[in-house]
Amino acid sequence: MSSVVNPTAGEPRSTSAGLANAYGRYSPDGREYRIGDYRTPRPWVNIIANPRFGLAVSHTGSGFTWIGNSQLAAITRWEQDLSRDASGRFLYVRDADSGRIWSLAPAPTFPAYKRFECRHGLGYTTFATEIEGIAAEWTLFAHSSEGLELWRVALRNTSHQPRRLEICGLIEWCMGVSPSPRREFHKLFIETRYDTRRGAIFAHNHMWEAVHSPRWGHWNTDFPYVAALACSEPVLSAQGDKAAFLGRCGDFRAPAALSEDLWKPQFGRHADAVAALRCAVELRAGESHRLAYALAAGESPAEVEKLIDQSARFGAGDDTHAAVDRLLELARQGWQERLATCRVETPEPSLNYLVNDWARYQAIAARIWGRAGYYQQSGAFGFRDQLQDSQVWLQIDARCTREQLRLHARHQFADGSVYHWWHPLTEQGHVTKMTDDLLWLAFVAASYIKETGDLSVLQDESPFIDDPQPAPLSEHVRRAFERVFRRSSPRGIPLIGAGDWNDGLNAVGLEERGESFWLAHFLVGLLADWAEIQRRCGALEQAGEFTRRRAALIAAINEHGWDGQWYTRATLDDGRKLGSRENRVGRVFLNAQTWAILNDVAPPDRAAQCLSAVREHLVSAAGALLLAPAFDRPIREIGYITRYAPGLRENGGVYTHAATWAIAAACKMRDRELVGRLLTAINPALKDPEKYWAEPYVLPGNVDGPDSPHHGRAGWTWYTGSAAWLHRVVTHWVLGVRPEWDGLRIDPCLPSQWGGASLTRPYRGSTYHVRIERGDDLPPGSPSEVSVDGRRIDGNVIVSGDRAGRVVEVRVRSR
Numbered sequence: 001m002s003s004v005v006n007p008t009a010g011e012p013r014s015t016s017a018g019l020a021n022a023y024g025r026y027s028p029d030g031r032e033y034r035i036g037d038y039r040t041p042r043p044w045v046n047i048i049a050n051p052r053f054g055l056a057v058s059h060t061g062s063g064f065t066w067i068g069n070s071q072l073a074a075i076t077r078w079e080q081d082l083s084r085d086a087s088g089r090f091l092y093v094r095d096a097d098s099g100r101i102w103s104l105a106p107a108p109t110f111p112a113y114k115r116f117e118c119r120h121g122l123g124y125t126t127f128a129t130e131i132e133g134i135a136a137e138w139t140l141f142a143h144s145s146e147g148l149e150l151w152r153v154a155l156r157n158t159s160h161q162p163r164r165l166e167i168c169g170l171i172e173w174c175m176g177v178s179p180s181p182r183r184e185f186h187k188l189f190i191e192t193r194y195d196t197r198r199g200a201i202f203a204h205n206h207m208w209e210a211v212h213s214p215r216w217g218h219w220n221t222d223f224p225y226v227a228a229l230a231c232s233e234p235v236l237s238a239q240g241d242k243a244a245f246l247g248r249c250g251d252f253r254a255p256a257a258l259s260e261d262l263w264k265p266q267f268g269r270h271a272d273a274v275a276a277l278r279c280a281v282e283l284r285a286g287e288s289h290r291l292a293y294a295l296a297a298g299e300s301p302a303e304v305e306k307l308i309d310q311s312a313r314f315g316a317g318d319d320t321h322a323a324v325d326r327l328l329e330l331a332r333q334g335w336q337e338r339l340a341t342c343r344v345e346t347p348e349p350s351l352n353y354l355v356n357d358w359a360r361y362q363a364i365a366a367r368i369w370g371r372a373g374y375y376q377q378s379g380a381f382g383f384r385d386q387l388q389d390s391q392v393w394l395q396i397d398a399r400c401t402r403e404q405l406r407l408h409a410r411h412q413f414a415d416g417s418v419y420h421w422w423h424p425l426t427e428q429g430h431v432t433k434m435t436d437d438l439l440w441l442a443f444v445a446a447s448y449i450k451e452t453g454d455l456s457v458l459q460d461e462s463p464f465i466d467d468p469q470p471a472p473l474s475e476h477v478r479r480a481f482e483r484v485f486r487r488s489s490p491r492g493i494p495l496i497g498a499g500d501w502n503d504g505l506n507a508v509g510l511e512e513r514g515e516s517f518w519l520a521h522f523l524v525g526l527l528a529d530w531a532e533i534q535r536r537c538g539a540l541e542q543a544g545e546f547t548r549r550r551a552a553l554i555a556a557i558n559e560h561g562w563d564g565q566w567y568t569r570a571t572l573d574d575g576r577k578l579g580s581r582e583n584r585v586g587r588v589f590l591n592a593q594t595w596a597i598l599n600d601v602a603p604p605d606r607a608a609q610c611l612s613a614v615r616e617h618l619v620s621a622a623g624a625l626l627l628a629p630a631f632d633r634p635i636r637e638i639g640y641i642t643r644y645a646p647g648l649r650e651n652g653g654v655y656t657h658a659a660t661w662a663i664a665a666a667c668k669m670r671d672r673e674l675v676g677r678l679l680t681a682i683n684p685a686l687k688d689p690e691k692y693w694a695e696p697y698v699l700p701g702n703v704d705g706p707d708s709p710h711h712g713r714a715g716w717t718w719y720t721g722s723a724a725w726l727h728r729v730v731t732h733w734v735l736g737v738r739p740e741w742d743g744l745r746i747d748p749c750l751p752s753q754w755g756g757a758s759l760t761r762p763y764r765g766s767t768y769h770v771r772i773e774r775g776d777d778l779p780p781g782s783p784s785e786v787s788v789d790g791r792r793i794d795g796n797v798i799v800s801g802d803r804a805g806r807v808v809e810v811r812v813r814s815r
């Protein structure tokens with residue numbers, strides 16, 4: 001492994017810091033991340049998905065494929081072992097003359113390539129390798145809408161002799177719930193069949209663990225999908241049994257089957273189901289050859305056959321390659337078009353790449369569609385999670401946000417409570433005493449209305465889980481509010497129950513006495529928004545009632561929640577405080593400060609103190625910590641947050657989701673220096689991979705805090721709500737272009753070191769091109785000076801008016 005080539009080593013760093021590190025760098029347009037040395041500290045992954053199907057592929061080629069639900073309907077088997085990262089799918093080459101075996105991505109043979117590059121792109125991953133005189137390119141991607149994963153393979157003989165090669169693709173079938181640790185049981189139900197004419201191995205599972213059907217009971221249903229692995233070349237040999245493929249004491253690095261000429265194929269119902277397809281390729285010196293594999297999944301064998309035969313045109317010679325090229329191009333184009341709208345340009349290229357492309361790609365592919373990452377193969381919809389994520393659609397296609405609102409409204413009970421999460425396909429849901437989930441419906445509906453001005457969303461009808469009678473969204477939201485109002489403490493503060501946004505505070509209020517001041521801050525903002533929405537709907541009495549409630553809540557928070565220098569986070573069932581100077585650990589919590597600022601709970605002097613507390617106790621080089629100091633022993637009455645090792649995830653780490661809110665709060669307080677510091681701190685491209693470990697091109701869920709010996713080490717990439725939020729915070733707060741009820745507010749707060757920035761975004765039928773310059777001569781505290789199409793306007797809200805279809809040029813001078 002020592003001779004692995006690293007094309008970036010020794011090259012000068014780009015003039016803009018952060019575009020290259022020892023393992024990889026962005027392509028010049030930022031749309032690919034290119035890894036030149038595969039010995040990255042952790043798997044650097046791509047999540048490639050369409051709305052119902054997808055694959056995870058790491059820089060070693062490992063990973064998994066799913067359809068409909070990445071956990072309950074995994075097509076391939078994968079082992080979540082991030083230290084080893086060698087499982088799921090392999091593509092082998094064997095030189096028939098020398099007998100040497102290598103793989104076209106590092107796993108599982110980890111060869112010393114002469115040339116290696118893994119290019120993760122938006123919608124595809126390519127491995128470009130050269131070894132043993134064979135140059136290869138292996139590109140994996142998903143069809144833009146169907147259950148079809150394609151492998152495009154190009155081989156070239158760079159040696160001076162003719163070569164006889166054998167290529168072998170291999171996957172292990174999961175065909176059900178992942179992981180599959182009780183394999184000896186699960187394998188008893190999988191059936192494979194070899195379709196000689198198509199050169200395809202089909203798989204089906206006669207038992208699906210996920211479902212309890214009222215009619216058929218438990219463990220008595222087929223897995224609802226069929227899948228097949230096909231090869232575009234005449235198949236030399238096929239194998240459906242893992243033991244036969246590996247051989248006795250076998251190993252994926254050198255499976256016995258690869259050195260055997262005669263395979264004894266085993267298909268049917270009595271094997272440990274895999275699919276291995278081997279073909280032969282002969283190459284004269286300098287000659288090239290293309291081939292392809294398809295992994296297709298659908299609801300019936302006929303659908304799968306159609307995907308292979310028609311979509312990918314397998315078996316049609318050159319037509320196969322043309323079809324595969326076209327599908328790859330469509331998948332790439334799909335992403336370019338999706339991400340073409342709402343783009344920023346700041347002085348930091350890596351931030352531009354992240355905000356414009358990668359964070360939104362992450363939010364859509366991994367969070368909304370796939371609901372999968374390498375650290376969490378979830379498949380479920382989190383009630384609060386995917387609703388927040390769906391805000392990423394607002395400037396792309398707001399109908400998708402609206403659809404998400406409908407989907408979540410359907411997962412509410414008639415009493416206003418909601419599932420904390422539920423699984424699509426099976427509709428299994430998790431009922432908890434979490435107290436904030438239901439309110440995100442109100443939050444995202446308000447975001448939708450501010451973006452679109454369209455109140456008709458409130459009329460969208462959905463049933464409840466336990467009441468089939470459809471009710472409009474406004475009624476779903478009303479029931480959510482009513483439930484939260486009912487569940488308040490005698491002091492008027494909402495109860496925390498089994499946790500609020502912070503899942504780990506899951507025991508704080510189990511007896512329904514503990515209070516959440518963060519939830520109170522959150523509610524204050526919602527009451528303001530919904531008073532306005534009700535006013536616009538003509539419900540003046542309710543609007544007045546919400547306004548009164550809001551004022552009373554602000555008063556109650558400021559009376560009971562102020563701890564002297566910051567806001568308390570919560571009270572326990574027994575009345576003890578959490579996030580208070582009385583606490584040795586868990587003294588200061590971030591969200592209780594940032595949301596008090598964002599939602600105007602804190603009067604100006606307290607807002608300033610909140611921000612000072614954040615600066616003093618929570619700002620670290622890795623971003624704003626969720627709390628400090630970290631809990632150092634389990635505390636039963638608080639919950640599992642205290643059971644994490646100190647500094648990990650919610651327990652005193654940088655929780656990126658909340659760290660983006662800290663940037664918004666710093667913007668609101670106009671603390672440019674802090675905005676710059678916090679933005680830089682969470683930018684993964686600006687990190688030293690030896691300390692940071694995780695991917696430089698997508699956001700991590702968390703980074704270890706200072707109470708961990710690995711302060712600055714990131715994890716939980718891809719599957720994090722911070723991706724959609726980063727885009728929102730940078731566009732709405734840092735660049736400050738914020739939709740309000742009747743127009744776009746222009747209120748930038750650029751980091752002190754930036755001279756300017758620009759943003760182009762659609763808004764209610766027009767395109768706004770906003771160019772922001774520094775106006776250091778403006779008096780302190782003055783709002784930005786805004787010109788629209790060359791004319792200065794009063795104030796800084798551009799009222800949406802008769803500009804439909806136009807490009808509106810906005811110039812901003814901001815202090």
Ligand code: GLC
Nearest residue numbers: 382384385501502503504650
């Ligand atoms: C996880 C959960 C999310 C929660 C966060 C903080 O990311 O999915 O819902 O808000 O943790 O606990």
